[in-house]
Amino acid sequence: MTVFILVAGAFTGPYVWEDTAARLTAEGAEVHTAALTGLGEGPAGPVDAVDLETHIADVLAVVDRVGEAPGRDIVLVGHGYGIHPVVGAADRRAGAIARIVHLDAGMPQDGVPALAAVPDQRLRERLSGDGGAQAGVLPPPARDAWPLWGSTAGLSEAALDGLTVLAAPQPLGTLLQPLRLTGAVAEVPATGVLCTGNGPGIELVQLRVDIGDPALVTLAERGVTFFELPTGHWPMLSCPAELAEALLEAAAGGGHRLTSADSGQPPAHLRPFLLDVPARTRERTGNTDLYLPDGPGPHPAVVFVHGGPVPAEARPTPRDWPTLTGYAAYVAGLGAVGATVDHRLHAVTDYERAAEDVAAAVERVRADPRVDGRRIALWFFSGGGPLTADWLAAPPEWLRCLAANYPILVPLPGWGLSGTRFRPVEAVSHAGKLPVVLVRAGREMAEIAVTVEEFLTEAEHCGADVEVVDVPEGRHGFETLDPTDDAREAVRRAVDAVLTRLTA
Template identity: 80%
Template sequence: MTVFILVAGAFTGPYVWRDTAARLTAVGAEVHTVALTGLGGRPAGPGEAVDLETHIADVLAVIDSVAVESGGDIVLVGHDYGIHPALGAADRRARSIARIVHLDSGMPRNGVPALAAVPDQRLREELTEGGGEPTGLLPPARDAWPRWGSTAGLSEAALDGLTALAAPQPLGTLLQPLRLTGAVAAVPVTGVLCTGNGPGIELVQLMVDLGEPAIQALADPRVTFFELATGHWPMLSCPAELAEVLAEAAAGGGHRLKPADAAEPPPHLRPFLLDVPERPRERTGNTDLYLPEGPGPHPAVVIVHGGPVPAGARPTPRDWPTFTGYARYVAGRGAVAATVDHRLHAFTDYGRAAEDVDAAVERVRADPRVDTDRIALWFFSGGGPLTADWLAAPPAWLRCLAVNYPILAPLPSWGVADARFHPVRAVARVGKLPIVLVRAGREMAEIAATVEEFLTAARRCGADVEVVDVPQGRHGFETLGPTDEARDAVRRAAGAVLARLTA
């Protein structure tokens, strides 16, 4: 028999699992929900300091009772904050646990408190500085739950219930570092990704391909993944689907990521789909210039990569085939092309990355071979949020803004509190600036949703947007296998950008 032990997240208790638990029980599983102290379990005693260790003890008590009574395979499920006490307990009972399920949760590390996984950056700063009430962090008001995760899929009744039953989160549970011996690393793992809240499997695979050291372990064959097209509380928004996924996870099912292969370049380092000749290139600081024929001054296209890209990634993005390929193609069509390295190494780095891009643009405009009044900016993928500044206040010399398979609104799990990097909101102030948007037909759902939001907002304000569709294209299609459709899209997009530069 499979025995599920379910640990709820911040502010919530066993009640959130009611419908999921009923469905698991109906298919023959044994289900236990953990009542964490102060969150549906016993109330804290007078003067008692409730911290992460308190909650680990709560989970251990259930594991120990189950191991004695049933002897079944224990699958330990942690949602949101709940993965922290779940992992802490599993580390001390690793031989008793058959699998750990991270349900739309982070990847806790030894010595790091749960506060690091709180999505709202501003709230993290407040708590670090001593915010919160003595009794704990007060639960969100009804309209403030999105600070903790996407409420997509929740009915009005479910949101009302979530709000009515929420309890203060003891501050010590967020501030006390998690301590792991390493024993838990031997336990198989499943991640359930809620794509209405954050990245799906394809985006996680992309991060593995980029060489992010912290997530290389996710390509271990003992790690599986599932996706649910819902927000952060799937036990309330789609309990039947969640129960089905948990049952499959317990049986060892799920998608496995492909590990980096030293014998084969990762997708972002494969050849560009057009055969473009080499061009003269000049490197200054974080910027490379690709020069066309003739003395100029020429119009210029500044090419901005996405991310986050690990700080130690080599080669750096300005040497990736997609960006060198576009740069050579643009230079061959008579414009200066510039590729830029910037410091978008984490979702908290958009401010630093924006500074780097601003400096690169000014460096390009200052070059005597560049027509300072005819500049286009071309952003890719996770660089999409960097377009917001330019959309909100486009300078007169900016003749076109282009985006390829962009992220155009922060995903809820990013915790980006700064409204500055939100192109969907910024486009209302774009005025007459032409926009070229290259849309991949097989885009990841979580990214495609932001593109559609952007286009809806653009239509509402009458923005000048030309969409270049690649119906069979995937995210990063330029190096994922050449097709006539993809080649044509690259030529059309470059042609549209250059036409606006010379108009």
């Protein structure tokens, strides 16, 4: 028999599982919920003494009680914060656990506190700035503050009201105490249930595996399975039937498996560029490569800015990826300098230093005597989209065009970026007459496509000069994924649109 032990996230308790538990039970599973100390329904005790170890002990108590009966496959499900006590308990009872399910939750690591997984950057900074004190509690969110802890997409008004009314204060020690693992938990089969209204889906996770994210590469090598739910952070309240179905399939070993690097096929981003572009010599200075056109110049220039986050260990680095080298060589053959840049967007917290790297590289390109510093275009890709916000908000006179391919134009909910700096959808109203060329992939990931549509709606509202080049059958990264005639023609049209504006 499959036995589910369900562990709720921050501020919540067993009550959130009622509908999901009922559906699992109706399918013949046995279901238990772990009540965590200090969270309303949990065991009573002095709040100051409650930490992550307390909650690990709470989960262990349920595991040990359930495990007394033989012939049961125990599946531990941790939602959000709940994955931390789940992983801690599974590490100590690895032989008794059949599977761990990470429900819209991260991958806890040894020595790292649960605070590191709190989505909101300013909240993390505030809580970590108390000198490490673990006493006291964090008040539950007000009704309009739940998005700081995860997207409320899919929740009815009644469900959001109930979440708010029943929420309990979170003991600070549970967030601040580092998790301690022996490593035994790595042998326990695992499944991730990704809520695409709150963060990346499977396709984006696979992309991160392809570019070498060490943690995700490990998951691919371990054969971790994945499911997607098109909802926000609380699927047990927004879509309990779909969640129950995913949990049952996960317990049976189902789900999507990531493709690892040893599959024998090059990752998508390292496949050939879709156009047959003659090779050109390049000059490398620091983090910038120049592809020079024929003739003495000065020539206009297009600076290509990669997306990400890209792990620092990734090799080759993005400026050597076929998409960027292909575009740079292509525009050089048409009379403009092509420049590719490596920047330090290694995590979603790195946008500020990535913006500094890009700005410095642009000035380096403009200062080259072979470049006409009054005629520059910037072309961004994918996760580099948020970096467009600075240039849209205050476009310099020499910036003649800004382009973006399949960009993320609103930080994804799970990123936790605070403030408005890296939000192109808000910056576009200040773009004035700056021309924007946006290349839209017709088969874009849903979580990214919605940011593009939000940007286009705002651009239309404020009268921004935006030309859309559609690739109807193109996927994210279509230049190396979809070498079709339509995609090739879209690339040519996009380059022509940029160079026309650049030379006007």
